[in-house]
Amino acid sequence: MEWNDDKAKAIVQKHKKRFSWKLSFNVVRVLLGIFLVYAVYMFTVSMIYEATNIGKRTEFYQKLAVDWTYPGYTSSIFFDGTNEINPFLTQKIEFPLIKIIGKEEFAITKISLNKPLIDAYTTTVNEYFPYSSHKEFPFSLPYNPVTNVKLDETEMPDVWNQLEHIDQGNVAQLAFSTNRYYSPEELLELVSNYQVDVLWMPVYMGELKNFTEGGWSGSENDITLAKPWGLAGFKHVDEDFNITYSTTNLNTETVKESQEIMLKNMGKMIEEDRNLAETLLGTAYLQERYDYLQKEGFQVYGAVVTGPVKQLLKLKEVEGIHNAKLGEIKPWNWIDQ
Structure with missing residues (x-):
């Protein structure tokens, strides 16, 4: 060929x-x-x-961190978030941060958590606060924790003046301190004559006396903790960390249960994964805080409340309330109950 x-x-x-x-x-x-x-x-x-249930547990711990250490915010069960794990075994959890203003819940911002599955110490939490939406609420201690000397009251006349000039067809959040410690039940009684909902109460847990963490501001006569912890509405979960029922405010029917469940959840965190819990809560003294509450009980020294602006203005009349600060304002959505 x-x-x-x-x-x-x-x-x-x-x-x-x-x-x-x-x-x-x-x-x-x-x-x-x-x-x-x-x-x-x-x-x-x-x-x-x-x-x-690793992801559910981490998400639940982070939501408790919001409820306990973010005055005026909560983590609602009615707004969807994400909870997933990527190929590199890193958990990604994201959910909205909610403010209750009046009778409505508003998704103000979000919190995003990234956590390697096998390392609690490299957890990163990102908070996204739009401009002017993250309003800090300071709370003044009534007594010096070291000397037990009574501290001065902080007058904030501008807040009351603001409320006087805001149209009565609005609702808002307001934070205030008290000039002595109350039990949660006593503080509810203090504001019971006003149409307001109590959302959060700062709780003294032995800071500056039994441990020092996060620092403080003020002077010899006025002490404000940099990161106060507080009592909020509770979240009850089953063994699989599914939220079975919850509350978002404090009232006479729920306040006792809120205290019991907060202690129960703190004890559960210590027993199950103290390192993770302390990382998410931003504390190295979870055990000390728990022990103090077990021994001394809940001592509150203020509150975050919400209601019609004219009702908030009336709190000016309550003896012992001071260091008031106005939070977010929204159009009228109040429902008398």
Whole structure:
């Protein structure tokens, strides 16, 4: 058979096509194999993640951190968030931060948590606060924790003046301090004659006396803790960390249960994963706080309340209330109950 360049090129082209198709098929097969391995891996990881309740526990701890250490905010069960694990075994949990203003819940911002599955110490929490939406509420201690000397009251006349000039068709949040410690039940009684809902109460837990954490501001006669902890509405969960029922405010029917469940949850955190809990709560003294509450009980020294602005203004009449600060304002949504 006579050989020439055209025949050679035809043979080469024929084998080239076969090789190309075979290579393409092998590449697709490898990619499908990788995808299937990845799918099986992620399915297994997700199933274990769900079955062990690791993600639910971390999310629950973070929501308690919001309820206890973010005055004026809460973590509602009615707003959807995300709770997932990525291929690198890092948990990603995100949920809205809620403010109750009047009778409505408003998703003001969000909190995002990234936590490696096997390391609690590299947890990062990102808080996204829009401009002018993150209003800090300071609370003045009634007594010096070291000397037990009574501290001065802080007058804030501008707040009351603001409330006088705000249209009565609005509702708002207001924070205030008290000139002595109250039990939560006593503080509810203090404001019981006014149409307001109590959302949060700062609780003294032995700061500056039994431990020092987060610092403080003020002077010898006025002490404000940098990061107060407080009593809020409770979240009751089952063994799988599913929230079975909850409250978002403090009233005479729920305040005792709120105290009991807060202590129960603190004890559960200490027993299950103290390192994770302290990381999310931003404390190194969870045990000390728990022990103090067990021994001394709940001593509150203020509150965050919400209600019609004219009702908030009337709190000016209550003896012992001072250091008032006005929070977010919204149009009327109040329902008398």
